[in-house]
Amino acid sequence: MSGKEIAVEVAFALPDRQKIISLHVPEGTTLFETAELSGICDYFPDIDLSASKMGIFGKTVAKPTEQVIKAGERVEIYRALIADPKEVRRKRAEKAKAAKTAE
Structure with a gap:
């Protein structure tokens, strides 16, 4: 690491904050070091x-x-998904198809 410092951001979000x-x-x-700092x-x-994406x-x-952050970048820490988005879309499509068939 050099003596120069760079400005960055770290972000994390929950559904309510x-x-x-x-x-x-x-x-x-x-990125990992930035999140820690x-x-x-x-x-x-x-x-x-250590377990977060x-x-x-x-x-x-x-x-x-291993990935080095650059000036102006924002590290985003992702939380685990509650539901698989593909599965949610599949179920929604099945429900819409069933509703249309029932009409």
Whole structure:
């Protein structure tokens, strides 16, 4: 890591609240390190950073412990899905098809 610092953000959201933390980190800091440095776990103690998926501006990063963050980027910490979106869409389509057939 160099001595230069860059401005970044860390974001996490629950259905009823969200938090975006702006901070400066040393150039060369990884996404995971940025999330740790942000103190986001102080606001959301249930977050397990080592098990959470992370991304930058909605795009998942495969290896947040290796991916270096760039100035102006926002680390997003994703929570586990309650339901599989594909399964929800499939059930909705089946229900709509059944309703149309019943008419």
